[in-house]
Amino acid sequence: xxxxxxxxxxxxxxxxxxxxxxxxxxxxxxxxxxxxxxxxxxxxxxxxxxxxxxxxxxxxxxxxxxxxxxxxxxxxxxxxxxxxxxxxxxxxxxxxxxxxxxxxxxxxxxxxxxxxxxxxxxxxxxxxxxxxxxxxxxxxxxxxxxxxxxxxxxxxxxxxxxxxxxxxxxxxxxxxxxxxxxxxxxxxxxxxxxxxxxxxxxxxxxxxxxxxxxxxxxxxxxxxxxxxxxxxxxxxxxxxxxxxxxxxxxxxxxxxxxxxxxxxxxxxxxxxxxxxxxxxxxxxxxxxxxxxxxxxxxxxxxxxxxxxxxxxxxxxxxxxxxxxxxxxxxxxxxxxxxxxxxxxxxxxxxxxxxxxxxxxxxxxxxxxxxxxxxxxxxxxxxxxxxxxxxxxxxxxxxxxxxxxxxxxxxxxxxxxxxxxxxxxxxxxxxxxxxxxxxxxxxxxxxxxxxxxxxxxxxxxxxxxxxxxxxxxxxxxxxxxxxxxxxxxxxxxxxxxxxxxxxxxxxxxxxxxxxxxxxxxxxxxxx
Amino acid sequence: xxxxxxxxxxxxxxxxxxxxxxxxxxxxxxxxxxxxxxxxxxxxxxxxxxxxxxxxxxxxxxxxxxxxxxxxxxxxxxxxxxxxxxxxxxxxxxxxxxxxxxxxxxxxxxxxxxxxxxxxxxxxxxxxxxxxxxxxxxxxxx
Ligand code: SF4
Numbered sequence: 201x202x203x204x205x206x207x208x209x210x211x212x213x214x215x216x217x218x219x220x221x222x223x224x225x226x227x228x229x230x231x232x233x234x235x236x237x238x239x240x241x242x243x244x245x246x247x248x249x250x251x252x253x254x255x256x257x258x259x260x261x262x263x264x265x266x267x268x269x270x271x272x273x274x275x276x277x278x279x280x281x282x283x284x285x286x287x288x289x290x291x292x293x294x295x296x297x298x299x300x301x302x303x304x305x306x307x308x309x310x311x312x313x314x315x316x317x318x319x320x321x322x323x324x325x326x327x328x329x330x331x332x333x334x335x336x337x338x339x340x341x342x343x344x345x346x347x348x349x350x351x352x353x354x355x356x357x358x359x360x361x362x363x364x365x366x367x368x369x370x371x372x373x374x375x376x377x378x379x380x381x382x383x384x385x386x387x388x389x390x391x392x393x394x395x396x397x398x399x400x401x402x403x404x405x406x407x408x409x410x411x412x413x414x415x416x417x418x419x420x421x422x423x424x425x426x427x428x429x430x431x432x433x434x435x436x437x438x439x440x441x442x443x444x445x446x447x448x449x450x451x452x453x454x455x456x457x458x459x460x461x462x463x464x465x466x467x468x469x470x471x472x473x474x475x476x477x478x479x480x481x482x483x484x485x486x487x488x489x490x491x492x493x494x495x496x497x498x499x500x501x502x503x504x505x506x507x508x509x510x511x512x513x514x515x516x517x518x519x520x521x522x523x524x525x526x527x528x529x530x531x532x533x534x535x536x537x538x539x540x541x542x543x544x545x546x547x548x549x550x551x552x553x554x555x556x557x558x559x560x561x562x563x564x565x566x567x568x569x570x571x572x573x574x575x576x577x578x579x580x581x582x583x584x585x586x587x588x589x590x591x592x593x594x595x596x597x598x599x600x601x602x603x604x605x606x607x608x609x610x611x612x613x614x615x616x617x618x619x620x621x622x623x624x625x626x627x628x629x630x631x632x633x634x635x636x637x638x639x640x641x642x643x644x645x646x647x648x649x650x651x652x653x654x655x656x657x658x659x660x661x662x663x664x665x666x667x668x669x670x671x672x673x674x675x676x677x678x679x680x681x682x683x684x685x686x687x688x689x690x691x692x693x694x695x696x697x698x699x700x701x702x703x704x705x706x707x708x709x710x711x712x713x714x715x716x717x718x719x720x721x722x723x724x725x726x
Numbered sequence: 727x728x729x730x731x732x733x734x735x736x737x738x739x740x741x742x743x744x745x746x747x748x749x750x751x752x753x754x755x756x757x758x759x760x761x762x763x764x765x766x767x768x769x770x771x772x773x774x775x776x777x778x779x780x781x782x783x784x785x786x787x788x789x790x791x792x793x794x795x796x797x798x799x800x801x802x803x804x805x806x807x808x809x810x811x812x813x814x815x816x817x818x819x820x821x822x823x824x825x826x827x828x829x830x831x832x833x834x835x836x837x838x839x840x841x842x843x844x845x846x847x848x849x850x851x852x853x854x855x856x857x858x859x860x861x862x863x864x865x866x867x868x
Contacts (some may be wrong), residue, residue, distance in 0.1 A: 517795025
């Protein structure tokens with residue numbers, strides 16, 4: 201997030217797009233509702249009617265995959281009605297003219313054609329967002345899990361810059377991270393192209409710095425493979441060994457049948473996990489990992505707040521924390537530089553090589569944490585990014601053109617399947633589905649179908665149905681509901697026995713490499 | 727707190743909910759070496775004493791029967807219990823062999839959005855400094 205969770209209450213307008221906040225990030229959802237109680241106006245854009253929709257001043261329900269079209273449409277209305285922030289554009293940005301040209305053709309009428317959003321609703325949303333002094337954008341996977349995900353995010357940034365909603369309390373462009381430490385895993389260089397703090401592996405300067413810090417020579421300057429690409433290469437036999445720490449790709453990844461083939465093909469697969477999970481079936485070695493209650497460490501939340509987890513009990517059974525496991529493997533491979541006695545010692549090394557974490561210590565974190573960038577021990581941390589300037593100086597508008605999703609409905613697969621999370625479960629369910637009080641709430645997969653589609657197909661609420669796509673078939677209960685629009689069906693992806701990701705498309709965004717989990721063509725039958 | 731005249735040990739350990747990126751503040755209730763409950767942290771700058779249904783239950787999976795409790799190595803097609811030293815040696819050997827025979831880029835690492843910063847840091851250090859590949863990624867994208 202460019203801004204902080206608490207500031208949402210200071211916003212005059214909050215635009216929530218592609219985030220079912222009250223189910224996926226309930227406590228942030230609470231903050232949004234608190235803002236509404238204090239008088240903030242809410243704009244909700246989602247292909248599905250969600251809890252927040254009923255509190256919205258304007259609710260838009262577009263066809264999944266039409267994001268760039270309607271976001272350009274909002275920019276079109278703002279510019280054609282002269283609602284842009286001219287001072288901000290002049291002093292802090294560049295590329296406005298190009299943007300203006302690019303969005304000119306996305307008139308409300310054209311956007312209605314592409315997305316199904318009524319023209320007058322789009323205009324109302326644009327006026328509301330641009331009319332506020334402090335407007336905040338909140339988004340999640342509904343924006344990123346598309347083949348156009350990068351463009352979707354850029355189009356949102358265009359809107360914020362166009363209206364000067366950057367760098368002040370209650371403004372900004374705020375992605376909500378799905379899993380608890382997505383932010384930290386990225387910050388720590390758990391990515392193929394960067395070391396910690398987003399220092400690029402193909403930068404000579406950064407690579408040399410890490411060679412010196414780690415006492416090694418010849419670090420690879422070649423950007424590595426993403427998870428989607430590793431799966432691909434494994435299936436082709438080029439990637440032959442994999443070490444998986446705390447992930448369950450057999451439920452979370454798109455096109456699971458393909459993932460299975462890839463894992464089966466490996467010469468060597470090692471998995472470290474807290475639970476017995478679906479991926480272990482393909483492992484040559486499985487290592488029992490300690491849970492968050494059994495170890496010390498830090499995690500970083502979606503507002504860049506670095507926080508502690510603390511060891512409360514001894515590891516269950518013979519489990520060991522992953523930090524010990526990784527160090528032990530490295531030492532067995534003959535490496536030096538892995539003789540840490542505690543996570544705090546590891547953290548001390550992290551802050552030496554990571555400028556944005558340099559001022560953070562375990563002692564300073566206490567029970568409230570610190571928000572990076574925190575470059576020095578006397579620095580208070582940074583709740584709001586880009587207050588004075590952008591890291592690259594001026595903010596650059598990036599014109600984006602609408603492109604259709606990779607797979608569109610056709611005669612054989614006439615419906616659009618979109619996926620998401622439920623309030624009571626988390627990701628692949630490895631943890632929540634072992635939790636009695638959460639399983640009590642809901643433990644069965646389902647598919648939501650619009651009443652009009654259901655009537656056409658002769659499906660009634662509660663019927664057992666087969667949902668299929670080009671990649672697979674699953675059987676689930678039908679829930680007939682007008683939460684989804686006609687032609688759209690929705691499935692949660694927590695359930696391994698009826699995994700939505702047997703159906704989803706692994707086509708991915710060329711830049712972010714995020715797969716298009718939010719749109720694929722599907723069919724339902726009884 | 728009194729059981730047959732002997733006192734149970736009871737502690738509250740401040741931590742962070744690990745279910746979503748909100749990062750709410752929790753206090754884990756620990757009784758006699760088991761995590762038995764979760765309470766909200768009142769002065770936490772994100773959650774201010776609130777938790778959602780998942781947060782209140784975040785301790786429940788810790789003592790699940792599905793926990794892996796011993797290292798396993800595949801032999802004769804089946805995963806069999808073994809000791810740590812054998813399992814770690816097998817991992818080191820498996821990774822080293824492939825890197826040697828097919829080059830470092832034939833090896834890949836999945837880091838994790840469910841592990842700590844320290845663990846992710848160490849995993850990418852292992853991939854980059856020891857094996858020699860940048861094939862390290864996690865499921866931020868999913
Ligand atoms: S309590 Fe709920 S909202 Fe807070 S971090 Fe946990 S899952 Fe997320």
